[in-house]
Amino acid sequence: MKEKKGEAAAGAERIIKKYPNRRLYDTRTSSYITLTEIKQLVMEGAPFVVRDAKTSEDLTRSILLQIILEEEAGGSPMFSTSVLSNIIRFYGHAMQGFMGGYLEKNIQSLQDVQTKLAEQSKGLSPEMWTQFMAMQTPAMQGLVTQNLEQSQHLFVQMQEQMQKQTEQMLESFGLKR
Structure with missing residues (x-):
């Protein structure tokens, strides 16, 4: 991901827009990016937010979950079926919070x-x-x-x-x- 000259200070939250066609647009670099590039932002610790291009709804969590899903399907999962089942059981439980x-x-x-x-x-x-x-x-x-x-x-x-x-x-x- 190439940075433009004169960008905001490093550490400023990067805004990624998600369009209805599922494409992700990095407003800092004025280019479309992939989930792999968003994963790289996570690995670098770069602050970012993913917003719906029409509604401005925060979609960051769903994009991060999508990255986790791809990683889990990629051959060497981190979570066993038992762990995932237990996490699901906590939803709606008194201890969820x-x-x-x-x-x-x-x-x-x-x-x-x-x-x-x-x-x-x-x-x-x-x-x-x-x-x-x-x-x-x-x-x-x-x-x-x-x-x-x-x-x-x-x-x-x-x-x-x-x-x-x-x-x-x-x-x-x-x-x-």
Whole structure:
């Protein structure tokens, strides 16, 4: 994706328009782009929004879900049928509102682990990389354990929030525990 001269400051939200013919138009580069190019924007961490060209409705989430669907169909899926089924079961469930935050915090935690590993492995030769990976088993176990503990803590917080909300709702009806 080629940038034009005199563009807005880097970091300004990029606007992608989606037309009825399903084509995506990047207003910054004044060109049509593909889902692959939008995926690249995601990978680069570039801020963008996808809007319906007629209604200006925000379509970003649906485009991101479409990219995930293509990736999942591409041969090496990240989500098992069981995981997807469980996610679907949370829709309409009392915990739906908490699930997004819970997943987001856990994914952020995994990203932090990935970043730490990348920082530790910078500048390694192939031989050093082999030695580095041999030493990582205990370190990875520690990071995974830390991640699981963090996940458990988030789940306990979520349960406590639900309990408080339930108590507040019961009190509003004049019922006490």
